[in-house]
Amino acid sequence: MSFKTDIEIAREAKKKPIMEIGANLGIPSEHLLPYGHDKAKVSQEFINSLDTREDGKLILVTAINPTPAGEGKTTTTVGLGDGLNKIGKNAVICIREASLGPNFGMKGGAAGGGYAQVVPMEEMNLHFTGDFHAITSAHNLLSAMIDNHIYWGNALEIDARRVVWRRVMDMNDRALRDTVTSLGGVANGFPRQTGFDITVASEVMAILCLAKDLEDLQSRLGDIVVAYTRERTPIYCRDIKADGAMTVLLKDAMQPNLVQTLENNPAFVHGGPFANIAHGCNSVIATRTALKLGDYVVTEAGFGADLGAEKFMNIKCRKAGIAPSAVVLVATVRAMKMNGGVAKADLGAENVEAVQKGCPNLGRHIANIKSFGVPVVVGINHFHSDTEAEIAAVQAYVAEQGAEAIVCKHWAHGSAGTEELAKKVVEMADSGSANFAPLYPDDMPLFEKVETIAKRIYHADAVIADKSVRAQLKTWEEQGYGHFPICMAKTQYSFSTDPNLRGAPTGHSVPVREVRLSAGAGFIVVICGEIMTMPGLPRTPAAENIRIGDAGHVEGLF
Template identity: 55%
Template sequence: MKSDIEISQTTKMDPIFEVAQKLDINADSLEQYGNYKAKVSVPLDPQNVKSKLVLVTSINPTSAGEGKTTVSVGLGDALSLLGQRIALALREPSLGPVMGLKGGATGGGYSQVVPMEDINLHFTGDFHAITEAHDTLAALVDNHIQHGNQLNIDPRQIVWKRVLDVNDRELRQTVIGLGGKTSGVPRQDGFDITVASEIMAILCLASDLEDLKRRISKIIIGYTYDGEVVTVADLKVQGALTLLLKDAIKPNLVQTLEHTPAFIHGGPFANIAHGCNSILATQAGLTTADYTVTEAGFGSDLGGEKFMDIASPAIGKRPDVVVVVATIRALKLNGGQDAKELKHEDLEALKAGVVNLKRHVQNMQQFGQPVVVGINKFATDSDAEVNFLHQYVADELHVAIAEVDCFSEGGKGAVDLANLVIENSETAFVSQNIYDADDSLVEKLTKVTQKVYGGKNVELTAAAKKQLKQIEKLGYAHLPVCMAKTQYSFSDDPKLLGAPSGFIITVRELQIKAGAGFIVAITGNILTMPGLPSHPAALDMDISADGTITGLF
């Protein structure tokens, strides 16, 4: 079988204006970036939502991921094959993982969004705009201090780091302002990855340009010597930062290999931020399609929970059905099989690992939505393993299940799953919340830990307790929580696989994201600036004299 990029490069794409016509988006609403991608300005009327919303999430993954985006794309194509008007709403890839370990994020095989190279690289420049806005704010903060510091900002209490869209461990902790008086005030600083930027989260949660500016104005950049909050509004630069994002806020329209419309917009990490594409992209689908398929990063314990508790209220709609993607290889890993042996049959490991799927299904059921399971098939899956998983889901979980082979077959490989989605999306449900808005911050952390992770309790480090008191004093304790946690385990220990219980989640830092509207709780060893692996994906990439790209997954 051809590589992902070879499949992408040999596919004839439709002109983007023809793709837009499938959703009745007229030419006046398109700003084309060449022939095959465009920015879209779709009039959004919350009272005119006619689309069913499908959320795709997954179990805890292997290091290579379990093909959640591939299944999302294949499901969209399959629904289209069944005569439905479809829109996909997905995140943009970060260059950090693209050049690092995980590779691209445009699906795979015959279920991809295209142009694959453009989307995985610079696309329409959204991430660059977010990086520029974020770092412009950092420069303005230091410039304010350099020129008299009228706001009385304490350089030791500046919380606004700089960002880059690369994995660069060397920049986690830095010292800036060296070189004498003309080079600024020396202080400790550091870099996060762009997808961890609060401006990324804000862009993905903003309802329009004015809301974007309002949220940016609320960003906390640091504190005064007296412990008072200093915001972007105090610096009076929210307008300047917003104008840098005037194009980035508009959703991007592309297509799948089978020409299904796809809105690709925003990309906050799910184990650092809230892990969902922009609400504007999702709402664009909801107002133009019969079914809108979206995904949330990593498993139901991360992106799935955050979609329900953070993104869904901003969208103004709950999913009508949730798809939990599972792979036999990931279940065997969670059951104790060595990561190097996953291609070999191991029924005992599978039987031990299915508890991971059970908890993910139950997690999503807690919110009230109908849930179905999609088995993303790999060539190494044995018949015995597939049959066992079917039987387990039917007998123990009592939810519908379908095999998916859209990687090899495209949309037709997900038709069974699409039929289940259509059927279950007609089921009436009553939405429920994991925690109440008026719960204390500790109660919110505890309820997520106990109800979603299966843990016993939450413990805050001394530093986190001090930050909690400050959050309560400043009046931000009412905000929802965004847990920054490993994607490999329900716990904060990436080696604790399966469906562990009785563990303690340790919160070592609490960060106020006043503009985004949530509190980030950093647990375990989570880093907001990842590092590159021993063999970065970049080592396998190249470009020929005629511009042909190779090695981009």
């Protein structure tokens, strides 16, 4: 059986002019800044005019821990948005922008798949409207200004050994994880050890995704702690006087991007922090704008619910003053079999026993989501190799957990494949049964917040951290950062910090390697296990198969 590739399907899309998509949402053309005919940014002036409108209902799409078998969270997000519109609801989709790192690495793009995609696919997965370039430039402008300040006399008395602001680029490049800069003599400054993170791990990315407007953006940028003096006094971005110029570089990037699905329904695609090394949600400004324009807003959180959904609830909802009315938890029969011990090469053969053995991973995510007080439904993202017996096994297991599992065939059939899920989501969201509450209060001590996530979400026995880590958290509490939420940087493949430990492990511990203060974003990053804030490319990167074809089209993107 042969199927069209995602890029082939996207290329055949019958797109409407973006001004028409905007008009259907009630956005006047003068408030849309077009980037070609099929994408546009929405003006801050128009967004400000929506303040008095009531919010629609927010639907979060999350997933089990990702496996090489693929789960299809973004595909389900798009399919559900289309399905809601198909059953007559005014629904808007909100997803993240794609990073070039995974596009050219292993994961691929972030526009959905099959007949549940956001278009234009090629542009979205490449340079799009330039937001990531703007974030990279703003971040590295600050890096340059820090070193420049030290070079020209260092009036702030920055201790060059305590510069904590690294550089970034939007590419997987392990060679840049640890570097030495300013070699070559006096003219090049003072040599020091530093390194690069990927752009999606930048605090500037997090700030852009949490800021409500340009004024808030500049204030948050100014709050970034970039270095310390010998006496451990913090030096802020505003001390370097970089916040104004950084805001100028980010002026257009702050405006949400409007595009459309294959079925011509509206989608905001804005911001792109990873969920394993950042907070994993699209921008607050895009989500809040969508909530003012749609009766239902479908958004996603990165990777599994232990990362993306946890951060969506504890960071994004807390900071933005929003709350989900329902959650869709995406799972696949194939992933259940992998969690049950089946090798990827053997996933095509029916194996009900392996499905049942792998379901505890799904069960733990269901219980975790319920602990936030939000109703959950499981969306089984259907693959053609799934058998009736395997699907029935998943549905029976989910029923035992007090939830419902609905088969979704949006990849093959678009909105026609998600009507049942859409009706269930409307039923849950309109029932008023959500009683959302974050996992921990603002005033809980920082290390206790880390322990709360580790024990209640990961089901770990303990958190292992050096005395220096605990002392650093105490220092930040004394400096007034104790109310910050926690952003865990952890492998996406397991509830534990061991990527090979599938299923629903217990009896494990969470080792904390490092903690970083994101004073502008307003959270503490806790780096666990072997997680890297600058990923590397795989042995055979996707880039090897990406090229311009004979017809002048991009080929190999997925």
